[in-house]
Amino acid sequence: MASLTVRQLDDRLKKLLRLRAARHGRSMEDEIRVILKAAADDAGRDGLDRDEPPARAARQRASSVVAEQKRVLLIIGGGIAAYKSLDLIRRLQDRGFAVRVILTAAAQHFVTPLAAGALAGERAFTDLFDPQSEFDVGHIRLARDADLIVVAPATADLMAKMAAGLADDLASAVLLATGKPMLLAPAMNPQMFAAKATQRNLARLTADGVQLIGPNAGEMAERSEAGLGRMAEPLEIAAAADALLRGAGVLAGMRFLVTSGPTAEPLDPVRVLANRSSGKQGHAIAAAAAAAGAEVVLVSGPVNLPDPPGVEVVHIETARQMLAAVEKALPADVAVFAAAVADWRPQEASQNKIKKHGKPPSIALVENPDILSTIAHRKSGRPKLVVGFAAETDNVIANAKAKLLKKGCDWILANDVSPATGIMGGDANTIHLVTAAGVEDWPPQSKDAVAHALVERIAVALKDGTT
């Protein structure tokens, strides 16, 4: 019943559902169940619309160029290295991928579908002829829904089946039914790996376009056995998967630099001058650029946010540290300055805690470097596109236009941060994009949606040469 429902949806709904399911780490069918349950619990409201209309609007706009969350189908073969594949699920998720898992019958002697499913966030698939799997997803859909198929460990037996085109279980049927890129992490005893039959199969598979990672040389599970045959480490496999998937993103080959969060300027060892910036917008931009295939360096002040997956994060505290980290991260194709940098810092930070006796101290302030302006005015090594933010409480557009000229940047994202808007620290944002060509008014939307819309706009501008 559920599979009929998914197939009958129109393409737009299917896409919406896929995005929502990926965001929640559920299968599309499970997502439908959640939506139906919500609708039944609360009849009369549209469960699909209710959650996140702003994000939906932006995703639809962004759909032409921005990469959606990439999906990896991990096939776990039957070898002792299978235990490492449980860690691989996490390492792939760390890079922002949705992971779905198939276990071969042999793999289930080493790890359980329950463990793999718990880590993946949806049940693991095991059986070609399981009516539940076929009605829910089906082996053809399993093959097609993925952006990349990773086989780890790829055993000698599984590779032999692939090379011969056999399809007598779920894993081999999916591998035969897919047109998607495949990454194999071979793992076996060194003699099995060196065997002529294995080498023949490997040569055929690589000629067919399959990518390999490893095997590495080292100790085997069996005592006193060593040689070429250890499965590549989960981090290496995740990095190889990342490289393959990024190759397909619209910002592949681009290097982004993003600043985010507040700066904290020390007054003494325990006190700082800081501001209310949450870093949500800058972090969302870094994550969206990475998801679209860019190599991203995020220079962040102190925030209560996790590092975005697939992004190199440099943590700093002060404006001067931020400038140094930004200069070190150059060259970049695009730089987005979303940090709320303190304009001033205490002239001197006291070595010891300032004591409370007598008169309150007067604090002399000095100006901090303007990081955006410094980078935008560079004679050499200036990024092709320099984007700044203008948080204004009045005359938003006029002030943003003046800032564009003064700071020397290419684009300004202007927003009204007067307290009534709730933008500072909140989840939503209303942006006016000010460029040399004019002003674009964007609808109110979540900071995530703004990030995707900006990345889409940047991808188009880089492609058309209209930065």
Ligand code: C5P
């Ligand atoms: O001058 P104002 O602070 O309004 O400018 C905001 C823009 O300039 C933001 O993009 C912010 O990241 C950047 N900026 C900066 N260094 C500063 C002050 C602001 O990069 N010292």
